[in-house]
Amino acid sequence: MTAAPTTGAFAAPVDLNHPGHYLHWGVVQISVANLVVMCLMVTLFVAALLLPFPRGRRDDE
Amino acid sequence: MTSSWTGAVRRYALRRLPSEKLIPETQPVYMASWIYVFGVLTVSALVVVLVSGGVLALMGPGWWHVSGVGRYVNSVHLWSVQLFMAVMVIHLWGKFFMAAWRGRRVLTWMTGAVAFLVSLATAFTGYLVQQNFDSQWISGQAKDALNATGIGAWFNVFDFGQMLMWHVLLLPLAIGLLSVWHILLVRVRGIVPPIGATAPGDGR
Numbered sequence: 668m669t670a671a672p673t674t675g676a677f678a679a680p681v682d683l684n685h686p687g688h689y690l691h692w693g694v695v696q697i698s699v700a701n702l703v704v705m706c707l708m709v710t711l712f713v714a715a716l717l718l719p720f721p722r723g724r725r726d727d728e
Numbered sequence: 729m730t731s732s733w734t735g736a737v738r739r740y741a742l743r744r745l746p747s748e749k750l751i752p753e754t755q756p757v758y759m760a761s762w763i764y765v766f767g768v769l770t771v772s773a774l775v776v777v778l779v780s781g782g783v784l785a786l787m788g789p790g791w792w793h794v795s796g797v798g799r800y801v802n803s804v805h806l807w808s809v810q811l812f813m814a815v816m817v818i819h820l821w822g823k824f825f826m827a828a829w830r831g832r833r834v835l836t837w838m839t840g841a842v843a844f845l846v847s848l849a850t851a852f853t854g855y856l857v858q859q860n861f862d863s864q865w866i867s868g869q870a871k872d873a874l875n876a877t878g879i880g881a882w883f884n885v886f887d888f889g890q891m892l893m894w895h896v897l898l899l900p901l902a903i904g905l906l907s908v909w910h911i912l913l914v915r916v917r918g919i920v921p922p923i924g925a926t927a928p929g930d931g932r
Contacts, residue, residue: 712818715762722760
């Protein structure tokens with residue numbers, strides 16, 4: 668099944684209707700899409716640890 | 729007055745989980761961290777997964793192939809699952825490095841770990857019931873590994889009806905029950921304090 672053609676502002680930033688790009692490193696083979704998702708998750712994890720959390724109401728205040 | 733098992737269940741439930749623990753007004757100060765947000769993000773994504781999956785189930789397995797609205801709901805289902813898995817794994821990382829099984833929270837940790845594994849199985853059967861070449865390819869790749877374990881006699885990845893039943897009934901039921909159990913255990917034991925911090929009322 669092919670997706671309906673999209674143009675202009677509705678065009679997807681990444682074309683998912685073509686074979687993906689793969690990285691090869693010895694026996695390791697990984698798609699760029701999977702690598703991007705993994706990097707995003709690690710970034711989100713580190714950001715969650717480091718970014719300050721908005722302070723709410725405290726009983727002792 | 730005679731005692732009954734319903735009364736015994738009520739007394740046990742209220743003793744283990746009084747209302748102020750079930751729906752607390754305050755939380756320990758160490759909860760003010762973004763890493764504690766990923767548990768509830770996982771639950772939120774799961775609700776979207778279940779609602780969009782429920783609509784797909786209501787309309788039948790062929791609907792999303794022939795309807796624009798069906799394709800949209802199918803996409804909501806797919807991407808909410810991607811979000812669910814991503815935030816669940818970040819939740820898992822946070823709890824692993826926090827050693828969240830401390831303080832008699834082993835069962836909380838285990839129910840979460842098993843819910844994660846059942847989620848993988850649910851996502852796998854979801855890929856198998858797409859009814860396209862992708863699902864056919866995944867079934868072909870998976871059958872040898874599964875048959876090598878001997879489970880193929882009961883779990884046939886080429887049987888669309890069987891995989892659909894696992895995907896829309898048995899596995900979501902297991903995830904739902906495990907999630908409720910997991911959340912109730914979090915309420916009973918409280919959220920795990922960071923390493924070195926002391927939970928309120930813990931004295932340690």
